[in-house]
Amino acid sequence: MGWTCPPCGGVSRALALSFSLLLVACSDDESPEAPSSAPATEQPANAGAAVVPVVPVVPVEVPPLSAVEPPPAVIEPEPVPPTLPTELPSLPQLAIIIDDVGQSLPVGRRVVALPGPVALAILPFLPHSQLLATEAAAAGKPVMLHLPMENMAGLSIGPGGLTTAMPEAEFRSRLQLALNAFSPIQGVNNHMGSRLTADRQRMDWLMQVLGERQLFFVDSRTTAQTQAAFAAETAKVPSVSRDVFLDNQRTEAEIDHEFALAVAKARKDGAAVLIGHPYPETLRYLERRLPQLEGEGVRLVSVQVLLER
Template sequence: MAIRLSLLAFCLLSLPLWAAPVVDRPRLVLIIDDVGSSLEKGRAALALPGPITYAILPFRTYSRELSQEASAQGKEVILHAPMANTRQLELGPGGLTPAQTREQLQQQLSDSLDAVPEAIGVNNHMGSLLTQLDEPMGWVMEVIHKRGLFFIDSRTTASTRAMSIAQAAGVPSAERNVFLDNDRSIEAITGEFRRAVELALNEGRAVVIGHPYPETLAVLQTLLPTLGELGIVQMSAAAYLDEIEDAKRRVIARQSAASH
């Protein structure tokens, strides 16, 4: 109990006194990446409260089982598509690289999506190299658009072009604002959660990515239930993007009505 209270105090009391919502109900989207390699960690992540989006790695030992369990629980699933990185780290099965032809890349992505049929969107696993490249990312978006999915840019590099390419292709898209657990200490994760809360309150939205680490899940189990006390709405990625798309349609409709 003492740990819970200290975490809550750190997250809530350290907010600036001037922090206030700039919209009626600020939104926070939480995505849990790297699901599929551990059944225990995956199930612990599925036990988190509220609407959460689970990014499933393709072709891992427990990818199908966890994807099916998430879907059965009404949880949102997306494909966590491995993409080439600048550090030449191993991608594992399902990797997308600049060395692939258009046909090879699109077939690989299609195979990965077929392996996670519950997925209604895609985000990138690593990808600090591929997401900078217009042509292969354009091929990625062709597949996503054809299947009627959305895309979340994990922003593993400041030079990413992924979201702008997605938008040009007509793919509903958003980008990550906060990584919770680059530093896996409880204190650091709690601090990043606080930063996400501040962003949501001050800018109206925050898209947050974490991983099924025990430390991350412990912080989230404690602090996710506090979002409602702050007036923040926790949403899945799809629900968030649906709101954005609805707002765009309303603007277009008003513009069209004004021009007649």
């Protein structure tokens, strides 16, 4: 029996059935959609991400480098030099020497006890010369040999004295003995000596020995014809000269008058040398007067200070 072609209607139903089966098979492979009451709306690909506003970029004009103004230069202030204290003018200076020390121990100790650097001019070969020299040095006082020298009046000059009649060898030997009579000795001044100090040759001999011993000399100026300062300068021996004798007259009024002259001399010239003696009137005056001196604008100094001027 032969094959018969189905009618067109049968073919159409067969195709429809096959298409339906195919749709069912495809729908079984997908998850079912959740039901929605609102119609679906198309969403962009980045739906759900935060929306960032886009800021338009405005170009900024930058001036060329050469047109930028440099910062102002830092000007350091000039250093101000420190203000130095104004130097006070130095006070007038007064040096005091007490001659003829060595005979009396109590009197000598009273001289040692005077205020300030009062110098002791001690005679050689006297009972208390060495002890007073030692005590004076321990107290910080200048110690000098009060060297006896020949005078114009023919007065006795005491042991260890020098005269114009001595030849050079004897003169030098006698001088060395006097310089070795006690110690320490820092300088020399003349006891009397109005005749000897006027003798230039013997003053040269004297200064040569003092120069070898590195001692200074104070000229008591017992004569206007003295050659001591000239001889000292030649031998390069430090020296000064007396300006005022304090107690040629031993009354308080005269001593006060001479002291005032010495102070006036110091104020006028810057310095003065005053020579006195260990008289009771003199020591009593100095014990009272010396503590007042600096308050009056005058400084009491050692003889060595004046030698450095």
